[in-house]
Amino acid sequence: xxxGQGAGALAAAVGVADRTDRTAAPAPLGDRGRxxxxxxxxxRLGDAVVPVFAALAFLYLLVPIxxxxxxxFNDAGRTNLVWRGFTLENWANPCGAPxxxxxxxxxxxxxxxxxxxxxVLGTLVALALVRYRFRGRTLANLLIFLPMSTPEVxxxxxxxxxxxxxxxxxxxxxxxxxxxxxxxSFVVVTVKARVASLDPRLEEAAADLYASSxxxxxxxxxxxxxxxxxxxxxxxxxxxxxxFIITNFNSGSFTTFPKFVYVSATRGIxxxxxxxxxxxxxxxxxxxxxxxxxxxARRRRRT
Amino acid sequence: xxxxDARSGxxxxxxxxxxxxxxxxxxxxxxxxxxxxxxxxxxxxxxxGKTTTLRMVAGLERPSxxxxxxxxxxxxxTRAHQRPVNTVxxxxxxxxxxxxxxxxxxxxxxxxxxxxxxxxRQALELVELPHLAERRPNQLSxxxxxxxxxxxxxxxxxxxxxLDEPLGALDLKLRRQMQVELKRIQTEVGLTFVHVTHxxxxxxxxxxxxxxxxxxxxEQLGSPAELYEMPxxxxxxxxxxxxxxxxxxxxxNGGALVGVDVGGARVRVPAERAVRTSGDVLVGxxxxxxxxxxxxxxxxxxxNVVGPGRVTDVxxxxxxxxxxxxxxxxxxxxxxxQNLLGGAAVGLGEQVRLACAVRHTFALDGDxxxxxxxxxxxxxx
Amino acid sequence: MSIVSALGxxxxxxxxxxxxxxxxxxxxxxxxxxxxxxxxxxxxxxVIPVVALLVTSLYVPVPxxxxxxxxxxxxxxxxxxxxxxxxxxxxxxxxxxFVATVAAxxxxxxxxxxxxxxxxxxxxxxxxxxxxxIAPFFTSFILRTIAWKxxxxxxxxxxxxxxxxxxxxxxxxxxxxxxxxxxGLTYNFLPFMTLPIYANLERLDPRMLxxxxxxxxxxxxxxxxxxxxxxxxxxxxxxxxxxxxxSGDFVNSVLLGNTSTTMIGQVVDSRFFKVSxxxxxxxxxxxxxxxIxxxxIAYVRRAGTEELL
Numbered sequence: 003x004x005x006g007q008g009a010g011a012l013a014a015a016v017g018v019a020d021r022t023d024r025t026a027a028p029a030p031l032g033d034r035g036r037x038x039x040x041x042x043x044x045x046r047l048g049d050a051v052v053p054v055f056a057a058l059a060f061l062y063l064l065v066p067i068x069x070x071x072x073x074x075f076n077d078a079g080r081t082n083l084v085w086r087g088f089t090l091e092n093w094a095n096p097c098g099a100p101x102x103x104x105x106x107x108x109x110x111x112x113x114x115x116x117x118x119x120x121x122v123l124g125t126l127v128a129l130a131l132v133r134y135r136f137r138g139r140t141l142a143n144l145l146i147f148l149p150m151s152t153p154e155v156x157x158x159x160x161x162x163x164x165x166x167x168x169x170x171x172x173x174x175x176x177x178x179x180x181x182x183x184x185x186x187s188f189v190v191v192t193v194k195a196r197v198a199s200l201d202p203r204l205e206e207a208a209a210d211l212y213a214s215s216x217x218x219x220x221x222x223x224x225x226x227x228x229x230x231x232x233x234x235x236x237x238x239x240x241x242x243x244x245x246f247i248i249t250n251f252n253s254g255s256f257t258t259f260p261k262f263v264y265v266s267a268t269r270g271i272x273x274x275x276x277x278x279x280x281x282x283x284x285x286x287x288x289x290x291x292x293x294x295x296x297x298x299a300r301r302r303r304r305t
Numbered sequence: 306x307x308x309x310d311a312r313s314g315x316x317x318x319x320x321x322x323x324x325x326x327x328x329x330x331x332x333x334x335x336x337x338x339x340x341x342x343x344x345x346x347x348x349x350x351x352x353x354g355k356t357t358t359l360r361m362v363a364g365l366e367r368p369s370x371x372x373x374x375x376x377x378x379x380x381x382x383t384r385a386h387q388r389p390v391n392t393v394x395x396x397x398x399x400x401x402x403x404x405x406x407x408x409x410x411x412x413x414x415x416x417x418x419x420x421x422x423x424x425x426r427q428a429l430e431l432v433e434l435p436h437l438a439e440r441r442p443n444q445l446s447x448x449x450x451x452x453x454x455x456x457x458x459x460x461x462x463x464x465x466x467x468l469d470e471p472l473g474a475l476d477l478k479l480r481r482q483m484q485v486e487l488k489r490i491q492t493e494v495g496l497t498f499v500h501v502t503h504x505x506x507x508x509x510x511x512x513x514x515x516x517x518x519x520x521x522x523x524e525q526l527g528s529p530a531e532l533y534e535m536p537x538x539x540x541x542x543x544x545x546x547x548x549x550x551x552x553x554x555x556x557x558n559g560g561a562l563v564g565v566d567v568g569g570a571r572v573r574v575p576a577e578r579a580v581r582t583s584g585d586v587l588v589g590x591x592x593x594x595x596x597x598x599x600x601x602x603x604x605x606x607x608x609n610v611v612g613p614g615r616v617t618d619v620x621x622x623x624x625x626x627x628x629x630x631x632x633x634x635x636x637x638x639x640x641x642x643q644n645l646l647g648g649a650a651v652g653l654g655e656q657v658r659l660a661c662a663v664r665h666t667f668a669l670d671g672d673x674x675x676x677x678x679x680x681x682x683x684x685x686x
Numbered sequence: 687m688s689i690v691s692a693l694g695x696x697x698x699x700x701x702x703x704x705x706x707x708x709x710x711x712x713x714x715x716x717x718x719x720x721x722x723x724x725x726x727x728x729x730x731x732x733v734i735p736v737v738a739l740l741v742t743s744l745y746v747p748v749p750x751x752x753x754x755x756x757x758x759x760x761x762x763x764x765x766x767x768x769x770x771x772x773x774x775x776x777x778x779x780x781x782x783x784f785v786a787t788v789a790a791x792x793x794x795x796x797x798x799x800x801x802x803x804x805x806x807x808x809x810x811x812x813x814x815x816x817x818x819x820i821a822p823f824f825t826s827f828i829l830r831t832i833a834w835k836x837x838x839x840x841x842x843x844x845x846x847x848x849x850x851x852x853x854x855x856x857x858x859x860x861x862x863x864x865x866x867x868x869x870g871l872t873y874n875f876l877p878f879m880t881l882p883i884y885a886n887l888e889r890l891d892p893r894m895l896x897x898x899x900x901x902x903x904x905x906x907x908x909x910x911x912x913x914x915x916x917x918x919x920x921x922x923x924x925x926x927x928x929x930x931x932x933s934g935d936f937v938n939s940v941l942l943g944n945t946s947t948t949m950i951g952q953v954v955d956s957r958f959f960k961v962s963x964x965x966x967x968x969x970x971x972x973x974x975x976x977x978i979x980x981x982x983i984a985y986v987r988r989a990g991t992e993e994l995l
Contacts, residue, residue, distance in 0.1 A: 056800040059793045060818050063876060066833035067825050073833075083836060127724035134717035142721060149732050151926070151982055153934020155951040156971040159958060160735035163742045163968055183731040186724055206365050207398035209385035211412035211461070218386075221411075225402045244827055246937060247951070251958070263828045267941065271832065279829045286824035287817065294813040 067283065074276035082273045092273040096281070099272030105262035106278050109243050112174070112258060116181035116242040121235045123182070124189025125227075131190070132197040149187045157184060158251030165252065172254035180252045181245060185238040192237055196230025240286075315376030315389070315464035316341050317362065317497060322371030324357050331357045333521035335371070339465070339499060339514075344491050346500045346512035350544070350678075354521040355501045359467050362499065364388045375464050386415070391458035392467040395474070397450045399442035405429070405453050406438040412461040428460035429453075431490060448479045455487070459494055468500040472507060484510050505545045509533070517541050519678070533591075537580055539669055542589050543678035549595070549638045550587045550675045551611075553668075558582040563668065568634035572609035574668040585671025593641040594665040597628065597651050598658040609666055611635060612658035619653050626650070630657060736975075743968035754962030761965070768969040772953050776973065779950040780981075782864070783933035786871035787879075790928050791921065793872070794879035798920070801880075802887035803895075803913075819880050831870055831941050838866050838942070862944040870938035878927040886920025887913070922989045930978055950974055 073082055077089040097103035131142060149157065161180045165172055200223065208218035246260040253261060263275050317339040324332040332354040339345045347355040360366040362373060364385030372381045380388050391412065399408050406425050413421035429435045432452035442450055451471060458466055471487070472480045488511050491498050502508050508515045509529035516526040517540070525532060525541045532545055542548035553572070557564030562573045563582050572588055579586065596605070604610050614632030621644075628640040628651065638659060642650065651657060743764055745756035769776070797819065805812040822830060837844050838860040845861075848854045860866055890913065898908035936951030943949075950970060957967035 052796050053800055053804060056797045059797045059876075060815070062793070062873065063818065063822055066830040066837065066873070067821060069833040069837060070825055070829050083839075084841075123724035123727055126720040130717045130720035134720075136717040142725060145725060145728050145733070149728065151930055151979065152736075152975055153930060153951065153978065155934045155936065155954045156739070156975045157732075157735075159954055159967055159971040160739040161731065162958065163964065164731075164735040164738040166964070167738055167742070179731055183728065186728060190724070201396065201398060203394050203396055203398035204400060206363075206385070207392070207394055207400070208411070209365070210363055210390070210392045211457070212386045212415035213411075214384075214386055217415060222400055222402075226400075240823055244823075246828055247935070250955070260826055260828045263826060263832070264937070267828070267832055267835075271829075275829065279826045282826075283821070283824040287821065290817055290820065294817065298809055298813065 070276055071280045071283070074273060074280045076273050076276075078273040082271050082276065092277045096274050096277045099274040101257065101262060102272060102274045102278065105257045105259045108174070108257060109259040112177055112181055113239045113242040115178050116185055117235050117239040119178075119182045120185035120189050120238045121231060124186045124234060124238075125193050125231055127186070128190045128193035128197055132194055146187045146190045149184055150191070154184075154245075154247040155251075158248040161248070162251045172252050173256045176252040176254070177249055177256060177258065180248050181242040184245070184248060185241055188237055188241060189234040192234040193227065193230050196227055196233075200226055243282075315497060316374070317345075317465050317499065318372075318374040319358070319362070320372040320374065322358070322361060322368045322373060324354075324361060324366060325369045330521050332361070332368075335521070335523060337516065337523065337526075339497060341376075341497055342495050343513045344488070344498045344500065344511055346502060346508035346515045347518055348502055348505060348508040348515050348544075349518035350503055353518045355503075355518045356469060358518070359392070359469055359499065359501045362465065363390050363392045363467055389464040390467060391461050391463040392469060393451075393454045393458050393471045395470045397442075397454040397474075399450055399453060399457070401442055403441075404438065405434070405440050405442065405445070408442065408453060409457045409460055411457065416461070424460055425456075428456040431459065431493070432456045432486075447474050448483065451475060451483065452486075455490065459490065459496065462494075463496065465497045465499060468498060470502055471500070472502075472504075480507070487511060509545070517544060519544075534665075535578055535667055536589070537669070538677075539587060539589075539673035539675060540678035542667075542669065543676070547592055547639060548589045549592060550589050550669070551635055551638075552671065552675070553586055553588050554671075555581075555583050555586055562663065565668065567611065568632075570611045570635075572611070572666065573663045574666045575664060578664075578666065579668035580670050581668070587669040587671055587673055587675065589667045589669060590638075590661045590665065592627070592639040593625070593643070594661050595638065595640040596660045597630075597640060597642065598660050599651065600656065602658075604658075604660055605662075607663045608660040609663055610658055610660045611638075613656045614638070614659065616651055616653055616655050616657060619651070630659060632659070739968045739971055742964050743972050745965045745968075754964070756964060764965045764969045765973065768966045769973065772950065772970060775948050775950045775953050776970075776977075778948070779933050779974075780977070782868050782871060782939075782947075782949060783929050783935075785868050786875065786932050787925050787929045789868070789872040790876050790879040791925060794876055794924065795883055795921070798880045798883035798887055799913075802884050802890070803892075806892065816884070819877050819884070822874075822877055827874060828937065828941075831874065831937055834866070834870055834873065835861060835941050838869075861942065862947075864943065864947045866942040867939045867947045867949075870942045871932045871935060874935075874938065875928040875932055878931075879924040882923040882927065883917055883920040886917045890916055918989065922986065926982060926985070930982070933978060934974060 073085075074092055075088050075090070076082055076085055077087040077091070079086065092098070127142070127146065130136075131139065131146075157180070161176070161183070162172070165176055170176060204222050204226070205218050208222045209215070213221060244260060245258075246264055249258050249261055250264070257265070259275075259278065263271055263279075266272070266275070317337075319335055319337040322332060322335045323330060335354075335358065347358060349355045357366060361368050364380070364383060364387070368381060372379055374380065375389060399405075400411065403411070406422060406429070409425035409428050410421040413424055418424070426435060426438065429438055432455055434449060434452050434456070437445060437449060437453075442453065445453065451474070455471070468487075472483050475483060484507060487498075487500075491511075500508070500512060509532075512529065514526065515529055515532055517524045517532065519540050525537045532541060536542035536545065536548070539548075539550060542550060551567045553565040553567035555563055556566045556571070558576070561576055563576050563579050565572050565574060565586055565588055567588055574586075574588060576582055596608075598604065598610070598612075612630070612632050614630040614635075616628055617631050617637065618627075618629035620627045623644065625641045625644050628642065629637050630640055631637050640659065741758070742756075744758075744760050744762065745764075746759040746761045748755040748757050797815075801812055801815045801819070805815060836842060839845065840859050840861060845854070845859070848860070849856055849858065854860070894912055894916070895908055898912040903911060933949075934951045936949055936955055939947050939949040939952055951974075954967045954970050954974075957963040957970065
């Protein structure tokens with residue numbers, strides 16, 4: 003995704019999956035799950051306008067994805083611009099085009115390191131921000147907020163200005179360093195929401211049941227934070243994996259997958275790039291669907 | 306560490322405990338002794354400091370001043386997890402990621418006691434939920450969660466078991482059931498229970514001893530019957546049930562009875578039922594202790610009589626009929642009449658006199674606020 | 687509402703949820719211990735770089751030096767010069783970002799509404815629609831933008847179809863136009879608009895809508911007086927999440943636009959890499975950052991204090 007900024011929204015989406023097991027509050031007496039009852043009466047045009055409009059919007063969202071997937075099966079040759087016929091060749095040999103797989107592996111490596119580092123750092127910050135009152139809390143919040151409200155070009159240019167003034171050659175290291183930086187804020191925001199939704203009585207109950215604060219954290223707080231931390235990690239990875247603008251500033255000759263695609267856009271993108279893009283799409287989709295199915299099943303078991 | 310072996314509970318002593326939040330006292334110089342094995346209730350309106358007191362006993366708050374002793378040991382400076390105390394939280398605070406059984410076994414595991422699961426199962430049997438051991442808390446109803454919270458606390462055999470409004474989230478019928486249940490369990494395990502509630506009926510039903518708290522202090526402490534029959538402050542008189550409180554001045558004292566002038570009428574109060582025997586007093590009578598006397602009806606022996614007054618309201622409640630009687634110079638008095646004969650005996654607008662046995666009359670300090678402890682409409686829970 | 691909570695809002699639904707008042711512990715050093723690594727990292731790789739950017743923006747070329755050689759100085763005229771030359775791109779960036787944000791709101795709100803309100807009580811449909819909104823996250827954004835480039839290309843059947851219907855003159859084109867750039871921006875940031883609004887509407891108590899109807903409000907009035915004001919926090923975070931990245935983006939204008947649709951991000955990029963004019967690039971970055979901060983603060987203040995409508 004492009005805007006590192008927007009990614010926080012993804013957390014909301016991931017959070018959707020675990021919205022049902024947030025706390026152990028008594029089951030709501032309300033009837034939120036009940037299908038909306040339509041008031042009897044005449045059918046109104048207004049009722050259909052919004053869904054139809056939304057359907058068109060969904061179409062708009064999905065067309066380029068369908069296009070990308072379709073063209074991964076194109077018997078493209080050198081430039082994957084026009085449809086030349088169906089083939090499985092690209093899928094059978096995804097590393098067939100030069101440098102595609104190398105860029106892909108680079109992205110995975112950067113993403114893995116950036117995810118682990120930013121998740122650890124961000125989770126610690128989130129815990130501190132929610133659980134403690136201390137001097138400088140506002141300042142810390144501001145420092146977390148600023149990177150999210152700064153456009154990526156500015157972040158990229160700033161980091162490059164620093165690397166240049168320190169005479170550090172851009173490459174793998176600088177890319178990892180900058181990815182960790184812009185991921186931290188999103189991890190903090192995601193985990194913070196989870197920490198804030200925890201009932202503080204749970205830790206008190208643990209203390210009341212003879213758990214030291216260390217045990218209370220690892221036996222009660224941490225297990226309950228895991229879904230939030232996982233969501234944050236997933237978010238960090240997808241941010242890092244898809245980042246182009248900041249990477250472009252700070253990578254020198256090092257190439258990530260988005261950068262590879264962007265650079266080769268002028269010369270023609272090999273169909274293998276579509277294969278990798280589609281495969282990632284399929285994988286992520288399967289993951290989300292699995293999570294949804296599991297949580298739906300859990301919900302059903304509960305009621 | 307975990308202190309005395311608590312098979313039969315232990316004494317809990319609060320010695321001049323004060324807790325201030327930002328300079329404002331929530332609990333003010335409170336001293337209290339809860340004997341081992343008793344069921345003790347701290348009763349008061351929200352904000353009276355009862356929950357803060359409970360949290361100090363649990364170790365979740367530190368007193369600003371004073372000492373807390375459990376079974377003779379000073380635990381004032383030990384942390385929550387080091388105290389032989391367990392709490393049933395108002396919101397239950399069950400761990401959502403653990404099964405019911407693991408929730409109950411949590412404390413046993415922390416203290417590395419033998420056979421945590423076996424004992425947890427026994428505790429679940431005590432609260433009659435062994436069949437739900439493998440469920441998660443959010444698959445249970447409110448009443449079931451409440452029982453699990455109780456089992457989770459009782460299983461540790463604490464010296465003192467604290468209950469923080471444990472029935473607050475349950476509906477009326479379930480609450481009645483659980484009151485009986487709690488009392489049964491307490492008798493069965495013989496632990497010292499300290500129960501915090503704002504519900505006077507709940508406190509009186511279950512507890513051996515009730516302490517009525519107001520504004521960080523204990524107003525009065527005693528058995529439920531004592532508190533009800535002989536309140537010592539206007540707050541207690543009004544917060545526990547209802548009272549008619551009439552302003553008066555002592556005009557005769559020295560004997561077993563105190564004579565009080567109430568708006569021109571002379572009433573007698575037993576001296577041992579009077580907080581003070583000179584100067585201004587509030588004469589109190591419970592509404593069900595009053596009789597309505599129609600014109601010409603004889604005054605029973607040893608009764609105080611006021612009136613006549615006019616009946617301004619009659620409401621039929623089934624077991625009784627409640628009257629409001631406006632007596633000139635005294636104000637409006639409430640009267641509950643047992644519905645022994647069926648139907649209302651006295652009609653709206655009738656003139657009646659009110660009689661009450663002298664031994665049921667009590668007298669409070671005249672400086673007390675007549676309305677203190679009256680539950681206002683906008684804060685009744 | 688603070689700015690921080692405005693952005694934080696959509697995430698995981700923490701923003702306005704009446705989180706149980708946590709018993710805040712007074713810091714006993716623990717807080718600082720937890721904070722230190724993360725904050726130090728941001729200090730090193732966010733604060734210092736931004737300062738480096740500020741410093742760089744005031745540099746002057748080394749007299750007689752090679753291209754890309756600069757010396758420390760306090761040359762404030764870098765800013766006036768940069769603005770004098772590139773104000774059209776700057777204004778265009780904000781204009782495009784604004785239009786894209788409004789368009790994304792117009793498209794995203796109904797989507798969020800359908801998922802959260804109309805599909806309520808139908809978990810499968812709701813889940814499916816949500817996955818569809820998130821789906822774009824899972825394909826490379828560059829690949830999707832390139833897909834648009836090809837879909838909108840002059841020879842594509844989509845464009846032919848539009849021409850055939852008469853929506854576009856026979857020689858009209860969609861690619862390499864400002865329209866394509868704004869459409870691309872709208873497309874790329876649509877999920878960021880939709881998801882926070884969804885997260886907000888999802889928590890909306892349906893009984894409130896029934897109460898609205900009960901109090902004599904018809905459908906549109908209930909929406910305008912109840913639903914919309916209650917979803918305002920979601921709208922605020924959605925628009926911020928769209929506007930901020932859109933105003934700094936250059937991928938869309940490079941891939942879908944032409945030389946007259948250049949945005950400021952593109953200028954920064956090319957000043958840096960094509961001509962090694964670091965001070966100008968830095969000065970423009972600083973201007974962009976400050977301008978966005980000012981806009982965001984003004985917007986959040988306004989949205990936070992005034993009722994919509």
